[in-house]
Amino acid sequence: DAKTTQPNSMESNEEEPVHLPCNHSTISGTDYIHWYRQLPSQGPEYVIHGLTSNVNNRMASLAIAEDRKSSTLILHRATLRDAAVYYCILNTGKLIFGQGTTLQVKP
């Protein structure tokens, strides 16, 4: 299965931007890059996904490297409610979750 590598944890200050990196060097041409997050005691929640071009939505932005071997999820202004585990996933027809990055947001 295609794999992703993320830092185990990151910290951010409230109202500052957060850049969550993800490496996926074994990505194939048809694999979509998906990001989900899981707040404490809740199910995972879709954040954003993309294939080649950078993507923006109301929650975040996704910057995809030109060679597609890495991507970065950007939260433009972190809030305390953004504290969660963020999963970067290659969608090969099914979503295989890794260990994700635990984001802590400090007030």
Add this chain to the structure above:
Amino acid sequence: DTAVSQTPKYLVTQMGNDKSIKCEQNLGHDTMYWYKQDSKKFLKIMFSYNNKELIINETVPNRFSPKSPDKAHLNLHINSLELGDSAVYFCASSQGAGDTGELFFGEGSRLTVL
């Protein structure tokens, strides 16, 4: 109105018992899934059904049997429960086979086997 709902939310039972977890989605999606999240927080896909047909079965013991009576429901029945089955089980749904679209997850069902 909850999009993906699971029942029960909590389930405590003894080893060897048989139990079921139910899942319903009101999103009109074609595909439903079961994921297991263990104590180390890893989320693993177990099964996926598309229009009531099994399309993903990830090396899950035969004691686990999913059943999809219609495309809005996917239930999980577990026979002869073992301690290692203790986990949070998440149901999810998507439009299509999930290859590009987003998955909508339920809130999870925490199973504790004593």
